[in-house]
Amino acid sequence: MTPLLQVNGITKRYxxxxxxxxxxxxxxxxxxxxxxxxxxSGKSTLLNCLAGHLDPDAGxxxxxxxxxGPKDTVTMAEPERRMLSRTDWAxxxxxxxxxxxxxxxxGGNVGERLMAVGARNYGEIRGNALDWLGRVEIAGDRVDDRxxxxxxxxxxxxxxxxxxxxxxxxxxxxxxxxxxxxxVQARLLDLLRGLVRELGLSAIIVTHxxxxxxxxxxxxxxxxxGHVVEQGLTDQVLDDPQHGYTQLLVSSVxxx
Amino acid sequence: MSAGRRQERQAGDGGEPSMTExxxxxxxxxxxxxxxxxxxxxxxxxxPGYQVPFASREMPMPYGWGTGGVQxxxxxxxxxxxxxVIDQGADDTTNAVSIRKFFxxxxxxxxxxxxxxxxxxxxxxxxxxxxxxENQILVYQVPIPEPLRFLEPRExxxxxxxxxxxxxxxxxxxxxxxxxxxxxxxxxxxxxxxEGRYVMDPSxxxxxxxxxxxxxxxxxxxxxxxxxxxxxVPPWTAAESLDFEDHPFEASKADHPCALCGAEDSYLxxxxxxxxxxxxxxxxxxxxxxxxxxxxxxxxxxxPYETEAQA
Numbered sequence: 155m156t157p158l159l160q161v162n163g164i165t166k167r168y169x170x171x172x173x174x175x176x177x178x179x180x181x182x183x184x185x186x187x188x189x190x191x192x193x194x195s196g197k198s199t200l201l202n203c204l205a206g207h208l209d210p211d212a213g214x215x216x217x218x219x220x221x222x223g224p225k226d227t228v229t230m231a232e233p234e235r236r237m238l239s240r241t242d243w244a245x246x247x248x249x250x251x252x253x254x255x256x257x258x259x260x261g262g263n264v265g266e267r268l269m270a271v272g273a274r275n276y277g278e279i280r281g282n283a284l285d286w287l288g289r290v291e292i293a294g295d296r297v298d299d300r301x302x303x304x305x306x307x308x309x310x311x312x313x314x315x316x317x318x319x320x321x322x323x324x325x326x327x328x329x330x331x332x333x334x335x336x337x338v339q340a341r342l343l344d345l346l347r348g349l350v351r352e353l354g355l356s357a358i359i360v361t362h363x364x365x366x367x368x369x370x371x372x373x374x375x376x377x378x379x380g381h382v383v384e385q386g387l388t389d390q391v392l393d394d395p396q397h398g399y400t401q402l403l404v405s406s407v408x409x410x
Numbered sequence: 411m412s413a414g415r416r417q418e419r420q421a422g423d424g425g426e427p428s429m430t431e432x433x434x435x436x437x438x439x440x441x442x443x444x445x446x447x448x449x450x451x452x453x454x455x456x457x458p459g460y461q462v463p464f465a466s467r468e469m470p471m472p473y474g475w476g477t478g479g480v481q482x483x484x485x486x487x488x489x490x491x492x493x494x495v496i497d498q499g500a501d502d503t504t505n506a507v508s509i510r511k512f513f514x515x516x517x518x519x520x521x522x523x524x525x526x527x528x529x530x531x532x533x534x535x536x537x538x539x540x541x542x543x544e545n546q547i548l549v550y551q552v553p554i555p556e557p558l559r560f561l562e563p564r565e566x567x568x569x570x571x572x573x574x575x576x577x578x579x580x581x582x583x584x585x586x587x588x589x590x591x592x593x594x595x596x597x598x599x600x601x602x603x604x605e606g607r608y609v610m611d612p613s614x615x616x617x618x619x620x621x622x623x624x625x626x627x628x629x630x631x632x633x634x635x636x637x638x639x640x641x642x643v644p645p646w647t648a649a650e651s652l653d654f655e656d657h658p659f660e661a662s663k664a665d666h667p668c669a670l671c672g673a674e675d676s677y678l679x680x681x682x683x684x685x686x687x688x689x690x691x692x693x694x695x696x697x698x699x700x701x702x703x704x705x706x707x708x709x710x711x712x713x714p715y716e717t718e719a720q721a
Contacts, residue, residue, distance in 0.1 A: 232574070233574045236574060236576065240578075255582070258582055258586060259586060259589055259590075261585070261589055262582050262585050262586050262589065265582065265585055266578060266579065266582050267578075269578040269579075269581040269582060269585065270576065270578025270579070271578070272578075274581070274653075274654055274655050275654060275655045275656055276585065276588055276654040276655075276656050276657050277656050279585065280585075280589070297589075298589050298590065
């Protein structure tokens with residue numbers, strides 16, 4: 155079996171400052187990888203490099219494409235990378251406004267990726283959109299409402315539906331639960347866990363919320379100042395942290 | 411050079427060259443500007459539907475009055491041309507009259523209202539009903555050349571989308587139409603895919619005119635002055651209106667015959683004729699309507715052509 159994603163020595167600098175340095179890992183099909191760390195530790199930089207939003211200064215990201223096997227997405231031609239990002243990849247932004255078209259109805263938002271890959275039958279697109287709204291627990295009669303009429307939690311669920319509709323194999327999530335209140339967070343996590351397991355998705359989740367990785371991630375990577383300081387199975391890292399920073403992080407969580 | 415030729419022609423009148431004659435180059439624009447526009451036109455014709463940037467000039471009329479179309483017309487006009495200008499199909503509206511006058515003055519070209527006699531037709535928002543020929547050039551005035559403008563605000567991004575042929579977003583607009591209205595409600599500026607490659611905004615012509623773009627024997631040139639873009643559809647080029655399999659494109663018009671000439675196949679304007687709800691539908695192409703009435707066709711509310719002419 156080949157890993158879905160092989161990351162080798164990804165480095166991104168902002169001038170003299172380090173965004174992330176020499177990060178390497180493999181992601182296997184069906185695996186969920188969590189990346190945790192404090193603000194400014196390079197989590198988002200790393201994620202954006204992996205998803206092709208930023209151009210890393212060094213390193214390679216090999217994605218196991220359907221047609222040609224592992225291919226470096228950093229040096230890949232832009233049309234091909236953009237094609238990947240609307241078929242096999244999905245990107246869930248922290249702020250749903252970044253990932254949604256606010257002037258377009260919920261159905262249009264979900265249908266956009268389908269139309270982008272060539273769907274030209276209105277009835278089928280709409281049927282698909284309704285199906286996906288149902289899966290993320292949005293009532294079917296909201297299909298023609300704009301996202302601006304939705305609550306924060308609904309917008310985030312809509313963003314997830316919009317991303318998963320083309321059946322991607324790899325989902326990048328940047329703080330998917332940030333900015334939501336705890337009860338909505340819990341429901342969203344429940345939903346995400348269900349979808350990830352049901353669809354057999356691989357995912358990379360960036361978060362500073364240890365509860366999120368505890369629930370979703372199989373494996374965990376802890377970052378500090380752009381470097382990976384510890385990685386391993388989630389439970390292992392969280393229950394028996396070895397690195398000083400990880401110990402600090404775990405002990406900082408408020409026990410209610 | 412062309413100015414010299416024109417002086418020869420005017421010499422027949424016996425008088426000194428007029429003030430306009432001395433003040434302007436032929437067709438207002440200087441030769442270097444025309445050369446620049448012609449280069450853009452050639453590029454546009456070579457890549458059908460692609461928006462070519464050009465250094466649009468200030469024209470002696472406001473943006474929105476057809477400065478793009480005027481510059482393109484000025485670049486393609488020759489002293490032998492016969493020009494027709496229409497605005498929403500009509501030869502006698504302000505925009506058409508002032509642009510026609512502009513070229514009568516600055517180029518001294520002959521003008522006409524009859525579509526078959528014209529060699530250059532500048533149009534705002536319509537394609538003439540009478541079939542065009544290989545000897546004609548149709549120049550469109552374009553307000554917004556970018557079909558993706560209101561869907562994707564970033565121009566850098568829309569250019570990339572054109573380059574990579576990512577036109578899914580165009581269908582999102584049509585999807586929204588159907589979701590909201592039950593059918594594709596876009597009635598003008600209906601996007602077309604030219605020769606299977608570039609999606610193009612055909613300027614705000616009614617979608618009734620869209621089928622006329624495809625396979626047209628005349629050269630179709632589009633000029634957007636404020637936006638500084640020129641694009642073109644060469645003769646005999648495919649132009650397919652975007653649609654869905656289960657909601658196919660339909661060239662719609664008001665379901666009436668023309669009240670003056672009785673035409674059932676022309677695009678109609680609705681005219682309110684009193685304040686008690688009375689209305690009539692007349693051909694928006696005034697020349698087409700006149701030609702039909704001349705040929706003896708009379709609609710429900712039209713008087714026979716001869717009597718009207720005498721009155």
